[in-house]
Amino acid sequence: PRVREYAAYIIHAYKDRxxxxxxxxxxxxxxxxxxxxxxxxDFEAGVLELEAIVNSIRRSRKIIFVVTQNLLKDPLCKRFKVHHAVQQAIEQNLDSIILIFLEEIPDYKLNHALCLRRGMFKSHCILNWPVQKERVNAFHHKLKVALGSRNSAH
Known part of the structure; x- marks a missing residue:
């Protein structure tokens, strides 16, 4: 098996960087x-961006989507990153995707833009960024639990 040097590859819209x-x-x-x-x-200099994305996804144990309206509109994310992340998850029969919602996004919009639905994922892999600052530590704990969960088939 390949060594996974990253806990997670983070897919986000350019505007959310x-x-x-x-x-x-x-x-x-x-x-x-x-x-x-x-x-x-972490991207290597001189490597084509699309190639770097695929390589990085392969070298990560999990894939985190930072879900915002920006992500739903970002053409590179929509056409390429999401496709490869889902491909990777399917190929390995893994429960390896974590969704972090920074804002309220209805399922129909998520499905329409990225062909993803909340129902495709285990509940501990769907996280909402807290509105209150004092909840951030609890959020970090939930994220660590999701990152530490074993990748397994449903």
């Missing part, structure tokens, strides 16, 4: 066993 950086970097600093694949930092 600052949010992703601001929230995932501190988690790595806090817990050195966590290493996320962040495109801005």
């Amino acid at each position: 600052d949010w992703v950086w601001k929230h995932f970097s501190p988690m790595e600093e806090e817990d050195h066993t966590l290493r996320f694949c962040l495109e801005e930092r």
Whole structure:
């Protein structure tokens, strides 16, 4: 089996990159066993972006979708990243996708834009970013549980 050097590859809209950086970097600093694949930092120079995406997804134990209206509209995410993430999950018969909702997105919009539905995933793999700051630690705990859960078929 291939070595999975990342806890998760993070799929996010380009417009959400600052949010992703601001929230995932501190988690790595806090817990050195966590290493996320962040495109801005971890993509190899000189490798085509599409190739880098596929390679990074393969080298990650889980795939996190940061779900926002921006993600639903981002053409690269819609056409390529989501497709490869789902392919990877299907090929390995894995329960390896985690959805993090930063805002309320109805299922029909999620399905229409990305061909994903909440019902495709186990409940511990669907997380909502908390509105209250004091809930952020609880969110981090839930995310670590989801990241640590074994990838298994339903």
